[in-house]
Amino acid sequence: MLARTLLRNETRMRKIAKGPPPLELTAWRRKHPRGRYADLDESEAGKSVRSAIRQAALVEQYCLCAYCCAKITPSSSHNEHVVPQSRDPGRTVDFDNIVVSCNTKNQCGSARGNQPLPLTPLDPACETELMFKLSGVVEGASERATKSIEILKLNNRALCYKRKGVVDVLLYGRELADLRLLKEDEWEQMREVSVRTDPDTGCLPAYAPVLLNIINCI
Numbered sequence: 001m002l003a004r005t006l007l008r009n010e011t012r013m014r015k016i017a018k019g020p021p022p023l024e025l026t027a028w029r030r031k032h033p034r035g036r037y038a039d040l041d042e043s044e045a046g047k048s049v050r051s052a053i054r055q056a057a058l059v060e061q062y063c064l065c066a067y068c069c070a071k072i073t074p075s076s077s078h079n080e081h082v083v084p085q086s087r088d089p090g091r092t093v094d095f096d097n098i099v100v101s102c103n104t105k106n107q108c109g110s111a112r113g114n115q116p117l118p119l120t121p122l123d124p125a126c127e128t129e130l131m132f133k134l135s136g137v138v139e140g141a142s143e144r145a146t147k148s149i150e151i152l153k154l155n156n157r158a159l160c161y162k163r164k165g166v167v168d169v170l171l172y173g174r175e176l177a178d179l180r181l182l183k184e185d186e187w188e189q190m191r192e193v194s195v196r197t198d199p200d201t202g203c204l205p206a207y208a209p210v211l212l213n214i215i216n217c218i
Contacts (some may be wrong), residue, residue, distance in 0.1 A: 118144035136164030
């Protein structure tokens, strides 16, 4: 079915495609060739660069947390190093190594700390090794995916409840057996609802990649 093919293609949105660094970071690195991320705290100009990094990452992540896919803003998120700063000091101001995580306590970046992450949101395998269920639970299809879920606390009760809530809204009034009988245009409509960006902000709905993953697996 055409619609199901489109759904499979759209699951790639879970992988973050890094773009060019913000101009502010590029300029700062020219002036500070040996600079590290911690050095950005020493001046207002440096703090402005940190803000520019966050804004650029938010845009390429469609305003969603790199880990749990919750909706985030500059004030409810932080810059997160995919390879921890302590493990690779030479990449602390490498934009390709920075994503944005939500500030939720004991979850995502807050739960991870400096632990290495076996499966990252920059790895294409995250598209196939994370499987979301109608219950809101996420399962790992590999050992590294399961370990990453544990490190990031992605199956805590509150987060599972939120994911289940958005799934229930999308599937409201439908039984699983009925879903399997949907026509191509109905699948397409469900897909469009899940991945429709806000025309003013460019943001995706909260947990949009989760919904696409679930729809694709039905």
